[in-house]
Amino acid sequence: MSFGAEMSPLLGTPGSALSEKLLLGPSRRGLVPVADFVFYQFAFAAITAMLLAVTLLPVGASTIWGDGFLERRIIDCAGGYVIHLSSRVAGFTAAYWVIHMHS
Structure with a gap:
């Protein structure tokens, strides 16, 4: 949800991160595809949930x-x-x- 349009000061809309057009395109710096960057950020989000459990x-x-x-x-x-x-x-x-x- 960090890749979508701003829904509130803390959250973005989830739709754009699920878009094939966005995910298959180049990132802002052009070094890695957006899909790789989204997955990388998702890993940190998952770790945050694990820290809560721990x-x-x-x-x-x-x-x-x-x-x-x-x-x-x-x-x-x-x-x-x-x-x-x-x-x-x-x-x-x-x-x-x-x-x-x-x-």
Whole structure:
């Protein structure tokens, strides 16, 4: 949405980034196609969403490792449980706020 016409001070319209004419054309500097630049920027947007989900990671990690109250009940040598648990909690939390802000 950062490539479209301004919809608000923070967002642009998404339509232009989905246009074949825009995506297949050269970028402003002419070095890379716009599609590559859009994908590159999208990767940063996805990382931002991941950072939001990971904000709960230290809470989960401290309960499972380092004398946490779940350390004796869970065997998690690779850290997968912490990541899966915190991403689910972040998803449920986000869903809760979205539902309650629109009702």
